[in-house]
Structure formats: structure tokens, C-alpha cells
Amino acid sequence: MSSGFRAMHPSVALLYYAGLLLFATLLFHPLFLATEIAGLTLLLVLQGQGRQLLRALPFFLLMAVSVAVLNPLFSHRGAHILFYFMDQPVTLEAVLYGLMMMAVLLTVFILFISYSYTVTTDKFMYLFAGAAPRTTLLTLMALRFVPLFQRRLRQITMIQRIRGVDAGKGSVRSRMRDGMTLLKVLLTWSLEEALQTADSMKARGYGVRKRSVYGIYRLDLQDKAILLLLAASGLIPLFFWMKGYGVLEIYPRMKPMHFGWADAAMYAGFCLFVLTPPALEGKEKWLWRSSRRSVYPSAIPRKTGTRFMSSHLR
Amino acid sequence: MLLGPSGGGKTTLLRHLKRELAPVGRASGKIAYKGQPLSGLPAELTAAEIGMVFQNPDAQIVMDTVWHELAFSMENMGYPAAVMRSRLAEIAGLFGLEPLLYKPVHELSGGQKQLLNLASVLLLQPKLLLLDEPTSQLDPVAAREFLQTLHRLNEEMSVTVIISEHRLEEVLPLADRVLLLEEGELRFQGTPRDFVRGAGLALHPPHLAYLPTAARLFLALEPNAVQAPRESIPLTVREGKRWLHSLAERGPGMGEAAADTGTSRLSASASASELLLSCREVTFRYSKEGAEVLKKLSLSLYRGELLAVMGGNGAGKSTLLHVLNGLLKPQRGKVTLAKGVTSGFLAQNPLLYFSYDTVQEELQQMAEYAGLSKEEAGREIARLLDIFRLGDLLLSHPHDISGGQQQKLALAMVMLLGPGILLLDEPTKGLDPGAKERLAALLGELRRQGVSILLVTHDIEFAARYASRCAMLFDGGITSEGTPAEFFSSNYFYTTVVNRMARELLPQALTIEDVMNAWSAFASPS
Known part of the structure; x- marks a missing residue:
């Protein structure tokens, strides 16, 4: 049952989810949030958890949409007034901000579904x-x-x-x-x-000595490589965020969206981070599919042609 | 091997041998391990080299998955990961635990749990194993498997084993030395065969209950049992059979006597009496997707009979009792009770029944619930206390009395409801031979008062001796039923020790008494 990303060392998964949570809160930008949602959904679907996601989605949507609706009703900041609702101004900025909040909430929700499937309690422990x-x-x-x-x-x-x-x-x-x-x-x-x-x-000797830990997980070469890749690709968006990129300013006045080379580099790093686990999962899927389609690869050369009982005599 | 009645000091002795668990109190005398006083040894040594397995398989488990439970003791000792890994691999292979390694512990059966407990103690590579009635909560098949593993450890790795046990039939032939403890005193010590001979000679009659059946039969039938050479004393079924055949050859043939054994007991069967409980084509499953536990099961219970339902682990015996008592509702089929008859149910764990601070309060609350008036309640309680001999315990806490007493108290509470039918779930589990006999006497008394009893049990000997009818539960239905003689004599493996020993000579004989009657019936006319 556990293969692909789920079968990897717990530290890989923990780094991934910690990173995603961090980015969801730091990078207040529609493009990054949308990418994160898409990446996580892809991962869940590849892991066969699409049904679970669908089952939980109505509740999440209700929560998230209510935030999006309520924000413009309570917050009146912003310069562009769209219309008046019960003598209260509804501003474009507040509507957009509400939508962004909704996206953040959805990201976090989906993140937790994926997290609880991948990182079980004993892995965490x-x-x-x-x-x-x-x-x-x-x-x-x-x-x-x-x-x-x-x-x-x-x-x-x-x-x-x-x-x-x-x-x-x-x-x-x-x-x-x-x-x-x-x-x-x-x-x-x-x-x-x-x-x-x-x-x-x-x-059984509890408290006799300092306890050691028996782990059923082993950090293998692939785990280390992925860990390194995730760390490196995660540092890129973090670096640019500290320089002030990747955050959409809405209040008090929305700034026009600008997409320069720095933003592109940041987005590339972010994509690499988000999409690595789905890629691993996809590779696993493809591996099984291809192995079913063709004969399982074997190192022993296959003989062709008719063989006879006495063929070894010749 | 340690023998003796419950409360004879077996557990206390074992706990003294395990330093970490030594009971609190005043102690005198010395315990030496490898020539050193036990109290002076380093903690790591005693924890690792003296291992202990307890009675209750559930209560010893600390972690929630099998691998973690196994690793627990090694983690305590601070072994490095590589050592733990290789030891765990070795033991898991030896015990066949590999397929269970990642399972949550509560999905294991009782037998598997007890094997897990043993394995996790063995991971520290102990030189001395202490076991306190390790199989008392297990069914016979699981118990045999556990004891066989233990025997293998003893033979192949020469681990010293000290075990206290009520299952003599399997353990006594394996033991090198037998100790009989009673009231805190050592009454006997020697080899199993010396023990048999000693029991024939000097020990009191109750000690006979601690002998395996073959040896008891030997003492009863062999003309000069006490002087017989030691090697000729049979302990196992095979030895017993050989001896019985040689005895039959020495005496004139027993073939004729065989025909009428057992039949005398059968005549009293309750086929003609009143139907109290019937269940027709009952089907039950725990969840929509789950497998059917009971499949179109039909069963009837008549007045005054004792029906023993047997079956393997997970055959649905407990479920059947729950359904019969109305605690679970079957999806199909019907359970009908005769008019004015109620049923009382005694679960395996008597602790589930207690919620007050003293025995007296428990009984009074129950009487109140049963709707008895003050005087009636007083009379009824006094009567039950007398039958169950609980009079001295009225002011004790229900959790402080012994297991057998707890069971009796729970039974007394159920009896206050005035049930016409008693449903008992494994009432003989963990009882010593004496307590079993007392329980049987008690059930006999209740039957005389017109109560019908249905019990599910693994205890073949108990069912053969005391039941008026036996039934086999398999694959969700009753596959065979009949009087004990019919029921067991048609079985090859699932039958009493005496029957397995004597089946060629006396196919219907189930108990020692049956064989003795047949013998004397044959001996007297000639």
C-alpha cells in the first residue's frame, strides 16, 4: 500500500509539509497559492486519495467561501468602491483580499489532508x-x-x-x-x-539506562537526494521573499501585478519544490503501468526460437 | 514447574525471583542468582537475564504496534540500532511474527499476544524465564502452541524455565522438576513421576486433581501402582494408551464391557422437557461490509439442561451469547424465550459488572434494580451468599477479591435478576482444578433449582464431565450436537484425554469414572 512518496523517510515528508505550510502563509500571491493547491491536489489524486478529498471538500469550501464573503462586509479598506450594501461600502480590494484568504485557507486544508495521509502518528513520533x-x-x-x-x-x-x-x-x-x-x-x-x-x-528494564530508539525507517540514497533537492529549491523562494518578492499588496491600494525575471526565478524554484513529490508519485505509477505492459525487465538474456530437450547436447 | 491451588503463593514466589517486582512486605531468607545474592546484582543484569511473562496477555503490552512492542525492551537497555535490528529479525523469524510486524496490537488474538510478550522478553536474551500461568487466558490450541515454543526454547537454547500452570496435561510431561506449593509451603519437590507416585502414596486426595489424566487412571487401575517401576508410570496420552492396552492384555478382554459404558449417564437427557429458548436461523454480522459471524444458526435449550457450546477461536461463540441475551440484534432470524423466562449473562471479564465500592453495595443495587422488596432482597442475597460462599467478603472492594471470587460475585449479581436461563462465557478460564470442581457443583445446584445453563467453553474435559448436551459451533452454525458420549466419541482429535487413550477398548468412555465403572462392571461378574 505504501509506495512512492509515502514510503520515503519521514524527514522528507516533514520537510515538504513544513515548507508548504510556511509558503502558504508567507507567499501571499495568487499564482503561488494556486500552484500549491494544484500540486497538492495532484499528489493526493496520484496517491489514490481523490475520493477522500472530494468527501471533505464541501465542508472546506463552505468555510473558505464564507470567509471570502464576510471579508468585504466587515472590511471597508481600499480605494475602489464597487457598490453599497446596506449603506456600507464594498471595496474591490476587500473582495480580492477575501478571495486570497479563501485560497490560503483551502491550501492549508488540503495540506492537512495530504499530511495526515502521508505522515502517520508513528512516523511523526x-x-x-x-x-x-x-x-x-x-x-x-x-x-x-x-x-x-x-x-x-x-x-x-x-x-x-x-x-x-x-x-x-x-x-x-x-x-x-x-x-x-x-x-x-x-x-x-x-x-x-x-x-x-x-x-x-x-x-523489562524500563528506566535502567538511557533509552535508545529503534527505527523502522532508513534514510537511503534517494531520500538524501530528495531531501537535498527540496532544501535547495525551497531556499530560492525564501530568498526572494526576503527581498520582498512574491507578495501581493492589496491594502490600502492594490498594486499592479508585475512579473519580472526575479519573479520567474522564484516561481521556478517554488514549482520545483511543490512538484517534486507528485513527480515521484507519478514515476511510481508509470513504473508499474509500464511493467505490466511489457515483460518485467530481467538481466537474463531471453532465448528466442524453438528449443528442444536435446538442445544442450549440441 | 510450580503447582498448587490459587492463593497458594505461586505468584508471590515468582515475583520474589524477579527483583524489580518483589512484593512489598517483610522478607527474610536469601535468594541467590548464579551464587550471588539477587539484591546485590546490577539492575541491567537482572532486567535482562531474568525475564518474566504474566497471566494477562493484554495488560503487559505497552506499545501499540507489534514491532514497537518488540523493540521496547531493547530500547530500554539502550542497545544500538544495528543490534536491535538483528535481534528483532532473529526472534521474529523464530516466533513467526514477521507477517504481524506492522499490525496494531489489538488486532492480535490472545495466543499471538502472549507469544509477543514472550518474544519481547526473549529479545534481552534471558538465562532464566519466569512464567506466571501464561496460558490461563488462552484457548487450548493457542496454549499448546505457546507451551511447545517454550519447550523448544528450553531444549534448544537451554533457557531455564520456571512456570506456574494449571494445564498439567501438557506441561507435566515436559517438566524436569515439580514443586507443589500450598498455603505458602513447599509440599513436594521431585520429578513428575515421583510426584505421581507420591500422590498415590501420601498426598491428600485433592492433589490427585493435579495429576495428568493418564497418571490418575494408572493410580486407579494398576493393581500395584505405588510399587510400579518409575519408568512405567504414564504421563502422556501415548504412554497411557500403551499402558492401558498392556493392562487389558494382562486381564481378560474388556471388549464386552465396552458396549454398555456411558449409556447409563445418557438416559437422564432432557429431550422431552420444556423448551426454554430457541433461536431460529439467526444471521449476524458486526458491520455492513463485515463477514457473517453467525450464519442461519438454529439452537434450542430445554429446562434444566447444561448445554456446552464449543468451537475454535473467533468462531463466534461470544457473539452467539450476546445475540441470545439480546445485547446484539441479529439481522435475520429470531431468538424466542419461553413465556416468563429471562436470561442472565455472565461475560468473560467479571470486572465489567462492578461499579460500587463493596460487595454488599453491588448486590443491594442489583436487587433494587431487579425490583425486589427489602425483605425479599435480604433473603435472596443471604441465600446467594450462602450458595456462593461469599459471606466473608461483604465489605471488601470487588477489585480486591480473587479472580474466582469476582466471577462468583458477578454470577450472584446476575442470579439476583432471577433468570431461568444462564448464559456463561468461558466460566472455567484460568481456574485451578479445585475451583473448577466447585464451579461445577454450583452449576449443578442451580440446575436442580430449574435453571438451564448454556455455556461456551474451550474446556473439553469440563464439558465432557458436566454437560448434558454438547454442540460444536463452526463456520457460523451448529455443525454437530449430542450428548457428550455421542458428541466426543465421534471426534478423533477434539475429545477428552481419556477417550483418546481408551477409544479402542471403550469407545464411549469420556472420564476416568467411565473407565473405572467399566472395569469394575467387568471385574465383578467374573
Whole structure:
């Protein structure tokens, strides 16, 4: 199931998403935002997550569009007044600013969908285990308890219904009381078990020495190359941003868009950064497709012509 | 191997051997490991070289994926990544854990979890393994697999193993030395065969329950059992069978006696009595996409009978009980209870039932819910306390009493509802032989009062001995059912130890008593 970008070392993914988040907030420019949205969508679709994106999109659009609509109603800055709405001026600048806000929000939303698919919890934990082993261990254990408690609570609810404790029936007061009873049962049981877990940890030498970290991920050559590429291409837009490029000024008065050679260089670097993972993913897709179409490449030379049982005698 | 009843001090002894877990209290005497006092050894050494596996497979697991759980103990010891990788590869291969490596732990079965626990202890390469009833929560197949792995470790890597166990049938033949602990005292120590002989000679009758079936039969039937040469004492089914055949040859043929064994018990079967619960073509699945757990299952339960439903892991036994009790609603089919009859359900984990601070409060709240008046409640509680012998524990916290007592308390609470049918989920799990007999007596008492009992179990010996009817759950349906004699004698593997030993001579004999009756029935006329 995991191949392409998702199968790469977690640090690559983390750098990519951190970079994207940074650019989404820094580069306030329609072209860059549109490119980022397009790149992420492409990545998601290539990873087979298009359906997930579509399912979440209505909610995101509702949020983002409401921001776009509300901004001109509340903000009246700007020089070009389009019309009056309930005696309030609606300016062109505010409308555009709202649209830009919408684009930023959408970028961040899509970014998080892609992030949660690619960087799972244990990958994230793995990255931080080196820096703070104890904290990571505690976090991991705590994270394990959430689904565990859910499963246990389901069992408890079922059994306690036999003795008339049901948080789904009766008046609000009795429901609350029953809910508390259920939680109490869960708590006593879990604490009791936690004592055994603690014993097991102690028995296996927890706290005897400084913990080391076992990683299932290995930083291979390709990971290093991609890491380098991402870092280099990410620095270009950052450099130009510090020089003041790539930010559209809307308030108090919109500046005309200017696209010079510096902007072009910046955009090229940005594109390289954004599109590298989708390219990797696409390459993987193409590899499988082509390998299905032709015979799997093999180093052993293929014999042609009819062969006979006795052919080796000749 | 450590033997003895629950509460005899087995766990306490094992915990003393593992320094990190030594119980708090006053201790005297000395424990030496490799000639050094245990308390003086460095922490790393004791943590790595003495490994311990506990009873409850779930409670020992710390992390949420298999590989992380395996790595946990090595990470604690601060091994470098390369060492961890190679050790993990080795152990995962040995235990067949490779396909499970990236699975979340809660998807594993009980047996797999316990193997995982053992593997993660072994990663530290211990010289001494302590196991506290490691298979008590496992079904027979998983338990056998676990014990076999343990035996292999012991044989091939000469790891010293100290195990406390109730599953004697499998463990005793493997043991080099047997220790019997009772009330904190060492009552016996020696080889398994000496133990058998000693049990025949001097130990009290309850100790006989700690012998494997073959040895018990040997003591009962062999004319001069106590003086018999040590090597001739049978411990396993194979040895038992050989001995039984030689015994039959020495005596006159037993073939004639075989015909009428077991039948005497069958006549009391409850086929003619009143139908209490029937379920017709019940189909159930947990989710829309999920597989069908129960497929068109039909089953009926009559008054006063004890029906034992058996089946492999994940065959849907617990699901069946939930459906029968109305906790789950089947998608198709119907469960009908006779008029005025209610059912009571006892889940595997009695802790799910408790929500008050004392045993007394638990029972009183339950009586109140059952709608009993004050006097009625008092009378009923007193009666149940008497039957279940819980009188002394009224003021204890339900979590502080032993596992067997917790089970009895939960059962008493269910009984307060006055059910005509009791549904029990694995009631014999983790009980020592004595406790099993007491449970059986209890169920017998309830049956005499007209309660029908349906229990699902893995415990073949228990079902063969006490059930009035047995049924096999497989592939979502009841595949075979009948009286224990019919049911088990038609099975080849899934049957009692006695039946496997004696099936050529006495095909219907299931218990030691069956064989003894057949023997004396044959012996008396001649």
C-alpha cells in the first residue's frame, strides 16, 4: 500500500509539509497559492486519495467561501468602491483580499489532508523520539489508550445495561449519573490494568539506562537526494521573499501585478519544490503501468526460437 | 514447574525471583542468582537475564504496534540500532511474527499476544524465564502452541524455565522438576513421576486433581501402582494408551464391557422437557461490509439442561451469547424465550459488572434494580451468599477479591435478576482444578433449582464431565450436537484425554469414572 512518496523517510515528508505550510502563509500571491493547491491536489489524486478529498471538500469550501464573503462586509479598506450594501461600502480590494484568504485557507486544508495521509502518528513520533525519548514514549502510550478506552467503554456499556445502567435512556439526570457510573467502571478497570502494565515495563528494564530508539525507517540514497533537492529549491523562494518578492499588496491600494525575471526565478524554484513529490508519485505509477505492459525487465538474456530437450547436447 | 491451588503463593514466589517486582512486605531468607545474592546484582543484569511473562496477555503490552512492542525492551537497555535490528529479525523469524510486524496490537488474538510478550522478553536474551500461568487466558490450541515454543526454547537454547500452570496435561510431561506449593509451603519437590507416585502414596486426595489424566487412571487401575517401576508410570496420552492396552492384555478382554459404558449417564437427557429458548436461523454480522459471524444458526435449550457450546477461536461463540441475551440484534432470524423466562449473562471479564465500592453495595443495587422488596432482597442475597460462599467478603472492594471470587460475585449479581436461563462465557478460564470442581457443583445446584445453563467453553474435559448436551459451533452454525458420549466419541482429535487413550477398548468412555465403572462392571461378574 505504501509506495512512492509515502514510503520515503519521514524527514522528507516533514520537510515538504513544513515548507508548504510556511509558503502558504508567507507567499501571499495568487499564482503561488494556486500552484500549491494544484500540486497538492495532484499528489493526493496520484496517491489514490481523490475520493477522500472530494468527501471533505464541501465542508472546506463552505468555510473558505464564507470567509471570502464576510471579508468585504466587515472590511471597508481600499480605494475602489464597487457598490453599497446596506449603506456600507464594498471595496474591490476587500473582495480580492477575501478571495486570497479563501485560497490560503483551502491550501492549508488540503495540506492537512495530504499530511495526515502521508505522515502517520508513528512516523511523526519516530522523528521526535531522538530529541525527546521519554516524552515521545509517554505520548505514544497515551495515544494507544484512546482507542483502547473506546473499545472498553463499548464493552462496559453493553454489560452494564444488564444491571440497568444505561446512558442512552431516561431523564437527563439519570443519564448523566449512569454515564458517570460507566466512566467510573472504565477508570477502575483501567487503573488496575495500568498497574500490571507498569510491572511489565519495570520487568523489562524500563528506566535502567538511557533509552535508545529503534527505527523502522532508513534514510537511503534517494531520500538524501530528495531531501537535498527540496532544501535547495525551497531556499530560492525564501530568498526572494526576503527581498520582498512574491507578495501581493492589496491594502490600502492594490498594486499592479508585475512579473519580472526575479519573479520567474522564484516561481521556478517554488514549482520545483511543490512538484517534486507528485513527480515521484507519478514515476511510481508509470513504473508499474509500464511493467505490466511489457515483460518485467530481467538481466537474463531471453532465448528466442524453438528449443528442444536435446538442445544442450549440441 | 510450580503447582498448587490459587492463593497458594505461586505468584508471590515468582515475583520474589524477579527483583524489580518483589512484593512489598517483610522478607527474610536469601535468594541467590548464579551464587550471588539477587539484591546485590546490577539492575541491567537482572532486567535482562531474568525475564518474566504474566497471566494477562493484554495488560503487559505497552506499545501499540507489534514491532514497537518488540523493540521496547531493547530500547530500554539502550542497545544500538544495528543490534536491535538483528535481534528483532532473529526472534521474529523464530516466533513467526514477521507477517504481524506492522499490525496494531489489538488486532492480535490472545495466543499471538502472549507469544509477543514472550518474544519481547526473549529479545534481552534471558538465562532464566519466569512464567506466571501464561496460558490461563488462552484457548487450548493457542496454549499448546505457546507451551511447545517454550519447550523448544528450553531444549534448544537451554533457557531455564520456571512456570506456574494449571494445564498439567501438557506441561507435566515436559517438566524436569515439580514443586507443589500450598498455603505458602513447599509440599513436594521431585520429578513428575515421583510426584505421581507420591500422590498415590501420601498426598491428600485433592492433589490427585493435579495429576495428568493418564497418571490418575494408572493410580486407579494398576493393581500395584505405588510399587510400579518409575519408568512405567504414564504421563502422556501415548504412554497411557500403551499402558492401558498392556493392562487389558494382562486381564481378560474388556471388549464386552465396552458396549454398555456411558449409556447409563445418557438416559437422564432432557429431550422431552420444556423448551426454554430457541433461536431460529439467526444471521449476524458486526458491520455492513463485515463477514457473517453467525450464519442461519438454529439452537434450542430445554429446562434444566447444561448445554456446552464449543468451537475454535473467533468462531463466534461470544457473539452467539450476546445475540441470545439480546445485547446484539441479529439481522435475520429470531431468538424466542419461553413465556416468563429471562436470561442472565455472565461475560468473560467479571470486572465489567462492578461499579460500587463493596460487595454488599453491588448486590443491594442489583436487587433494587431487579425490583425486589427489602425483605425479599435480604433473603435472596443471604441465600446467594450462602450458595456462593461469599459471606466473608461483604465489605471488601470487588477489585480486591480473587479472580474466582469476582466471577462468583458477578454470577450472584446476575442470579439476583432471577433468570431461568444462564448464559456463561468461558466460566472455567484460568481456574485451578479445585475451583473448577466447585464451579461445577454450583452449576449443578442451580440446575436442580430449574435453571438451564448454556455455556461456551474451550474446556473439553469440563464439558465432557458436566454437560448434558454438547454442540460444536463452526463456520457460523451448529455443525454437530449430542450428548457428550455421542458428541466426543465421534471426534478423533477434539475429545477428552481419556477417550483418546481408551477409544479402542471403550469407545464411549469420556472420564476416568467411565473407565473405572467399566472395569469394575467387568471385574465383578467374573
